Amino acid sequence: MDESRECGRCGQLRPTESFLGATGRSFLSCQQCREYARRINQASRDARPGSNRAMNLWTKYRITEAFYDELRSRQGYRCAICGIHEDEIPATLAGRPRKDGKPSAQAFRLVVDHCHGTSAIRGLLCNGCNSALGHFRDSVEALRRAMDYLESEPLTVPPRAVV
Template identity: 35%
Template sequence: MSGSELLPQALFEALKTCSKCRETKPDTAFHQNGEGGRRSKCRDCRAKTEKRRPRTALERRGPDLLRKYGITVEQYDAMHDAQGGRCAICGDVPAAGLALDHCHNTGKPRGLLCKLCNLGIGHFRDRADLLTAAAAYLSHHAPTA
């Protein structure tokens, strides 16, 4: 019988201190990171954090909706339902969800748009005259059948 067989296995495990709870635990109590090491928070602390984290993109954005635009998630949901889940401009139902369009001068919400329409009116600097000119341009240069 060798000397190592008499020692408890725990003596051979690496120990690590959790950055959250400050407990020293075997390194197996920590998830591996992508670099071959271990994460700084133990599995228990990470599990507690994960339970508190909002699950959907809209839940994560809730505080931003209130702070930036003065509306709640419930008000966003009401806008979404009123528009039938469709973009207010093109009518698409995007898989990525709808963005809250707002006036850049007042911050007041206007409606929900798909990403492409929201970016489009942003590129036209929210100016109706430019959008009208662009529509006239496209009509003038439309292919003839």
């Protein structure tokens, strides 16, 4: 007996396997709806003037490419925390390989740092500094404790007995 379930998008009863991706991941919508959504999204991107970079900056941070470039210039093209110049940061490809075979876009070398509470832009950081702030969950107290830890005297280890 073939099992089926209702698609969360179109409401049609579809075979259970049409809700599974190539890796076995389960989806709420059927394969036909996912493919349709992919085509619509691609057509929307193709019809939109401007770059994906501009779209990403606006969608995520509500800033323009011009503002991002002005901020880079204002910071001397350096990370606002460690001061590394963006030319010294290895250029990496962004994301997974594209299905259409086109090369992936180069990732931003300096990423936009923002307050997760207010969404206010704080500056541009290298990936390492941005990740570090993320690991500290933007907590000033946790960063102070980390500074105290780094400034503390290292532990003394008793010498090993020679056998």
